[in-house]
Amino acid sequence: MKLTGAKIFVESLKKQGIEVMFGYPGGVVLPIFDALYDSDIKFILTRHEQGAAHAADGYARATGKVGVCLATSGPGATNLLTGLATANMDSVPVVAFTGQVKTTLIGNDAFQEVDVIGLTRPISKHNYLVKDVKNLATVIKNAFHIASTGRPGVVVVDLPVDIQIQETDFHYPEKADIRGYKPTCKGHIGQIKKAVKLIAGSKKPVLYIGGGVIISGASEKLREFVEKTEIPVTMTLMGLGAFPGTHELSLGMLGMHGTAYANHAIQDSDLVIAVGARFDDRVTGKIDEFAPHAKIIHIDIDPCAISKNVKVDIPIVGDANCIMADMLKYVKRPEIAKWHKQIASWKKKFPLTYKKDSKLRPQYVVEEIYNLTKGKAIVTTEVGQNQMWAAQFYRCDVPRQFISSGGLGTMGYGLPAAIGAQIGCPKKTVFDIAGDGSIQMNIQELTTAVSNKLPVKVAILNNGCLGMVRQWQELFYKKRYSHTCLECSPDFVKLAEAYGAVGIRITKKQDVKKAIKHALKIEGPVLMDFKVEPEENVFPMVPAGQPINKMIGVLA
Amino acid sequence: MRKTISVLVENHFGVLTHVAGLFSARGFNIDSLAVGETEDPTISRMTIVAEGDEKTLEQVKKQLNRLIDIIKVIDLTGEDFVDRELVLVKVKIGNKNRSEILQISDTFQAKIDDVKKEMVVIEVTGDQNKIKSFIEIMKPFGITEIVRTGRIAMGRK
């Protein structure tokens, strides 16, 4: 039987097991929207295409499935870009479909034409322009395969409107077969044995865990590995939850706003075992002085990540889950009792804390959200101080619990990502920890939450400024607060109400618990406006270009 | 250092931009790039000559491997390979130097393509060194235009 391109699109998604997609309509995607009208695929209409891309991303991070979004050509496609770049930087599997003008008009500066392939090349893992309806099913199959395997990422499929209308026979391929794409899975056993030997002889080893562990589902194996070896674990922002933050061997996050004990442990260690992490500059600080006494084992699926930033002694390319499984077979416990003592003394001397007085401090808000959700909520964040406080004080214990834009640092990510996460995990409590700046970047998505009856909770840590930038101005630009004070912000409570959500304002420390409890009881979306201390800073902090043990603001 | 990389790619549109984008995003200048179909019409071969430090070039090679449409990346640098380039050189010519130019061309086994009253187009093929010395020798006569195909290379193994 012959089907139109639009029908093939819908049937292919069904074969692919897609239950939900996020998007926004427009002229050149009308045939697809018409086909969606009769389909069971749940379509979430966001209020901005950027919201659709972030929601697809949040859905993917929370569930481990591929997120799907759809937008029209021209401005629809360009509005997606920030969301796609965000997802791709953090290796999130997203397939984005964009409408395109008729094949015969491509290159003519037609109405709402942009070069989607050109625009998305540097921010995607791969992209396709479908020029023949006969290839459509195969392209979709390949797109999902590429997005979800190896180091996952974004795949863009650009669909000219005439392709959506033309008919052809529909066969959905069983398997994707792409000759130029064969991601490695198993690690080299010789390398693994070398690594195990190094571990057994180490005196001060540290595991440095990134998002790759979560993506590959290696958390269980990692835990077994740690229980067997008793090697302490530090995580990147993307790795939070890969290993329980409340475990006694957890050192929390490392890097620019990491814990003092994680950073000291790295700098003092004789062996760093990096798994699914990429030695980002926010983690390493001054690169030539990163872990100066340590040998480095680097496990990563992406050969490009190896020896890109630091020289690695034992690289192991492959899937973290496979490799950890193989390592477990051979690994022996090193003699590190002295090292544990040293770490315990750092933990005691430099705890992660803040000033506990009667003022309403943002860290306290995060701590109470943690307590009242029993540490079990899915936490999304915006970007800035709110993001760092969420990372520091919401101690995630399970993978896919902490959802944040790490690589790109996209303000406006948290709310739409929370919507995506809530759709993927309807039974969970989802909290977006936000700043008063960031939340205004995609505030329109409150409507999406209201209209889909999604009980997402937004906690605005309202400091009246673009806090993280202000912090840098305070510390490095003589308190010259150039354009970082948000003197004029909307009344967030009224705004929430105008959107049909519930708004709560909290101005005193003693009202925090009550407000959060109340919010958790409400079945719909709630926007909480916490008027926190305006000049609170995120500490510890490693100033840019310093080694990570040169921290400022460590409270002893 | 200078690297010669031979890349087998899917023979369809868009691949060239992907490859070129990779180099440009890292601030690399491609010295020369030649593309053509292989014995299998669904596969093209790109021969890329690029200059850069070892570490960055290593990274570019890995990044090339990561591209979906790239089937194979072969680094010919340091291997035993044949390389050729075809160059068209337009040289000013007059009665005084006509025979000299023709004679030099002959030694280089270059072909005279088109002789006008005051111009001659010479076609020369060869490896890097040969092309370089030919151009050096022709310079004093007055070269007005050079068109090069870019280097192609093949491993001897």
Ligand SMILES: Cc1ncc(C[n+]2csc(CCOP(=O)(O)OP(=O)(O)O)c2C)c(N)n1
């Ligand atoms: C889209 C975007 N624009 C600009 C920035 C730069 N930036 C990083 S943090 C920040 C301030 C964020 O302010 P707010 O959301 O109020 O959070 P706070 O730091 O106060 O918690 C800015 C402007 C960014 N990360 N993303």
